[in-house]
Structures are given as C-alpha cells and as structure tokens.
Amino acid sequence: MKEINDLKLPEDVKYSKDHEWARSEGDTVTIGINDYAQDQLGEIVFVELPAVGDAFSVEEEFGSVESVKAVSEMYMPISGEIVAVNENLEDAPELVNEDCYQGGWIIKVKPSDPGELDALMDKAAYLEMLKG
C-alpha cells in the first residue's frame, strides 16, 4: 500500500471525508473515489452504479465498490440528481484502480445546492485529515 506522501491528490478536485472526490465541470459535478480509497481496496472487480435519474442527498449511499477483499459503500459528497454513470466500469472496473480521477470516474451529478462543494476539503485539508 502507498505511503501518504506517494498518493496522487490533484488540486482541481475537492475531497470528502469518505474518500470520494468531486470536480465541478460547468453545470455538473463529476464524482469518483480517490487514490487513497482505490489503493486501500486493492483490485476492484465490480462497481455497483445507481440509475440515471436517481436523486440522493449529501452523505447518502449511492453505490458500492467491490474488491477482492471487501465491498465498500460510496457516499454522496454533495446532494443532487444522477445525470450520467460511467458505463465503461461494467466491463472494466479496474479503470478505478488505474485512473481514478479520469477514466475511472463513477457518476456525474446535477447538484441541488452548488454551495455544498465549498464545504468539501481541498488537497491540503484532506492530507491533514489522513495524517490525523
């Protein structure tokens, strides 16, 4: 497993305490799990996705990732309606391991309260949390 200082934590996304990331892209926000989460889980074999049109509130469970070791729930970093899911993950769940911030994105959400993004952590705050 990676040392904290080796984790890839880009500056252009926000982080939640449950190790999801969120990136604002115009009207929508793209969401995935971060490098720390994918590294802890190990080889990911299945991603359970919500349906387009489903609405969730912040911190509500929206799906799960299954690795060879465990299944972990994913929680909404912000409230909103699902406008797209990454269908490539159905056949290639390993994208989450290989490229968690780009090809391994999980959902796109139309936020119900864009202000919620500001409540998430930036890289520095998230690193602080990890180091505890």
Add this chain to the structure above:
Amino acid sequence: MRYLPHTQEDIREMLAVAGSPSLDGLFDTIPDSVKTKHGLNLPEPLTEWELNDHMEKLASENIACKGYTCLIGAGSYDHYIPAIIPYLVSRSEFATAYTPYQPEVSQGTLQGIYEFQTMVTDLLGMDIATASHYDCGTALAECALIALRKNRKANKIAVSDLVHPSHRQVIETYLKPTGYEMVLIPHTARGLTDTAALEAMADIAGVAVQSPNFFGHIEDLAAFRKIADSKKILFITSFTEALAWGVLKNPGSFGADLVAGEGQSLGIAKTFGGPGLGLLAGTSKLMRDLPGRLVGRTKDTNGQDGYVLTLSTREQHIRREKASSNICSNNGLNAMTAAMYLSTVGKIGIREIAQLNHDKAVYLRSALTAAGFTPVFDSPFFNEFVMKVPEGFKKKRADLIHRHCLFAGLDLTPFYPELTDHYLFCATEKISRQQMDQLAKEVA
C-alpha cells in the same frame, strides 16, 4: 460421523491440563443454588433390543407416507426415491450440516454443490443458481426482497393468490419489520392469476407468480414477462413441483429474472413436511444481488480444477449488516441429494417421470369425473387439479384413510374459504391404475 469416546486416561490428561482435580470441579463456578441436587428423573436403562422395540413402537404411531397412498401434493410430493440415493447420501463424507468454508479440506462437498448449481441452472434455464436455501418459501421471500432493493422507489411486491399459501405467509413474515407491503393478485374463473388486475397495480417493485400454481395450473409466464417489462419491474416465478420442468418450458425461456423453487421432489423424503430444499436462480445481471452461498470453479496454483465459495463479499461473515441476507443458510445435504437424484434420472429420465405424472393425473381426473366429481377449471395442469366433490365425500375420505391407508385429496376450504367442497388432488408416478380405479369405485 465418527464417535470416539474418552478413556479414563484421556479424561485424566485433560483435567491435568485444565488444572481441575475432578470433572465436577469444572463446574465450580456455577452457583450451588442453580445446580440439580438429585439426579434426573429418568427411567431405568434399557438393553439394546428393548430400546429398539421402544423406538419402533414410537415410530409406528406416525402416519408416514410409506405404506400409505398419498394423493396430496400441495407443496410436498410423494415421488419414488431411487435406492442408490439413500445409499450414497448416508455416506459419512457427506454428513455435514454446514457450508464448507475451508476449501482445502472440502473439495468433494464443494464439487458436489457446484454440480448441484449447474444442474439447477440447466433444469430452470437460468444463468446462475445459489447453493440452496431452506425451502421454496424462504427463497421466494428473498426474491421479493431483491426486487424491493433493486426498485427502491416502489414499496410493494405483487404476489399471485395462487402462490402456495404458506409461502405467502413467509413473505409476509419477512416483510413485516421492513415497512414493505405484499399485495395479492386475485385469480380468474379459470384458476389462473389475473393479468388485468396486475396491470392495474402501481408502486410495485416486482411480481411473483407460481407455475404450476397452487391449483396445479400452468400459468402463461410470457404474459407476466410482458407486463413486468411494461412496468419496469422484476419478474419472479416460483414452483413447488420441480419435476414439472421435465416436460414444461422452463422459466428461463420465458425470461424470468428470478426463480424460487421447492426441490423436495428431487429425491428428498416428505418427512412431516420438512426439511425441504430451497432453489434460487437468477440472471447473471442479478448475480451480486443473490443472497446465500455460491460455489465457483477455478484453477489452483498447479493449474488443476478447484472449487471454492465465491462472491462472499455479499455475505454476512464479511459484509455484516449490509449483507444481501442475514437470515439464510444453505441446505447442503439436501442439495447433494437433489444433485444425486438429477444425475441418477438424467435428462431423459426426468422427462419420462414427468410425463408419467401428468398422464396419471389426467387418468385420475377422468376416473373421478366418471365417479360423480366435477372438474372445476379447464386450464392445463401438470400433476395436480381441483375437483368439486359430491355430498358425503368427507366421511368417505376419512374412511379411506383408516381402511385403505389412502389420502384422497386436500380440502381447499382453509386456504380459499369460497371453495367449499373443493379438493386438490395429485397423482405421481407411484400410483397405479388399479389404485386409481379402486379409489373411483370407493367414492362413487
């Protein structure tokens, strides 16, 4: 199972390790006030032959199906069990009550269960089958829960009122603490589930239909698939008579999403109505939603076939309260029995046995009709059918049990109060033409 008693020497050694001077010393921590002061009130010991006599007397008080002719099915069927099955299944290697979690010491059992799963998928035409459940009722209730989890916006599950009454009760019990609701779909004058009533229902996550249904009739599963598609809900089908699939088009070919079934007909004795064998199969799309054990085949480090429990991440020992079910287990020994039965009769054998069941049921129905009984429904059936009985039948039926050791049908009134004087009959391969003719003569 091996029974190895402890010798005095063994006991001494163990007490020395435990640091206790005597066996009674092991129980010192239990307060005297709750210990029995005098011995247990038991009869004197018996010799082996006295004990055998005693047990046989007790056993003979049971009315078991051996020695009786049973024309009742309704969820538990009187089929012939080939002699090879009790012989094989009583081998001590199979005598385990529980799931083999240790593949390194359980390859035989795991392979047996894997083959059971494969044969169940073949029989039902489904992609994947679990390593079994308690019985059809619990398997069906799990299917209802899957549908409710998959369609989170809906709150109800539609269940045909021709699903076995006990299975409907199990669903109700499972749903009670969840806030979900079971809504019943009524049946038509032909003894079939009412498709129009289903079409009018809203807020449902899935539909469950039994075929052959509780009256024995074969439902139009294609019609239910169509309605399920239009409502975007899961289509669940159940059955109590597994041998029906020897001749009928299987649930998979109608596009069922989930199938729950009773496997008792596959070589398992009726024994007071249990234990049964719950079959549960689904499409591969629902693979991760199925509750319970699944055995998979893989390669070991030497490249040889090996068997192991798989997809365990859905299960309670890993996922705790998030598991797909925390109230299920598999019926390992009965699953093994069913695998033995299916491989004994084979693809052609099961077809022949199923055809015999149907032919005998058709014969019995016409013999009873000639004897003054009224066939109630005109729908196609497998080996069960409903008859309105003539006056005085109830007394004759009681008489037949005592004089001829014969159970002539099941009174439907407790289950469907409007069906007074209606009885559900079943004929299996075991009943002879002579027995059927004699019955018709007795009740005419």
